[in-house]
Amino acid sequence: MSQQKRITLYSAIDSPFPHRVRLALEEANAQYDTILIDLMAKEEWYEKKVNPAGGKVPLLVYGGPELHPDEEPTADSVKITESIIILEFLADIFPEAHLLPVDPVLRARARLFCVAVDTKLLRPFMGFHFMGVPLDALLSVLEEFQAMLPPTGFVVGRWSIADAAIAPLLTRLFMALKYNLGTFTPEAAKQGLEAFESPMFARLRQYYKDLVGRPSMSKAWDEEAVKATFQRRLDRFRKTGIINNELRLPVPAE
Secondary structure: OOOOOOEEEEEOOOHHHHHHHHHHHOOOOOOEEEEOOOOOOOOOOHHHHOOOOOOOOEEEEEOOEEEEEEEEOOOOEEEEOHHHHHHHHHHHHHHHOOOOOOOHHHHHHHHHHHHHHHHHHHHHHHHHHOOOHHHHHHHHHHHHHHOOOOOOOOOOEOOOHHHHHHHHHHHHHHHHHHHHOOOHHHHHHHHHHHHHHHHHHHHHHHHHHHHOOOOHHHOOOOHHHHHHHHHHHHHHHHHHHHEEOEEEOOOOOO
């Protein structure tokens, strides 16, 4: 294994972005420490000592000694933010894990898929959960992503950071539909589940099964914990209109 330095990941249970990083770390069989941040009751030390740029997660510390909550990373360590950048970094330091393909065309395809997830899927995903975006709008985008998949396997054949980019969104979407966790109606949740079970989404359904069947997913995904934390976030949103530190909407009508 190429890892020589300690890795510490500042994460959060309900956020899909550190989930991306955890999946890649598990796929690489990396040794790493995790410090959990409660995004809805964020302690002052995290933004003050660790990530002054808004206190976002994930943040990965590469190098330095073992860290504990309320400790500042040492000057000899490197702090890396933004989940997709961290995924690329992990692909570089763990080449034997093949988190990116060797073939330059496939590498480019994986990177383009990551960009597409953040530019095309995130907005309708958040919109459906919190902003009243119709189910059909989300399904239409998911059809586009389904069309990007090869007939079998993962985004570029073998599992890669492209799969890490989308997997946390899909797991949270299916969880939300199953438990009706969102501002959408129970009928919309039922229709969404029925759509995914229909022939129209046969390829995406198999892809999702392949994703959740990975050992990395079983280690990085705790549905009950995410469900409980997401319910807290949803309850807060209904009272205050706050989705996260950067996004606040009018309090939804009862």
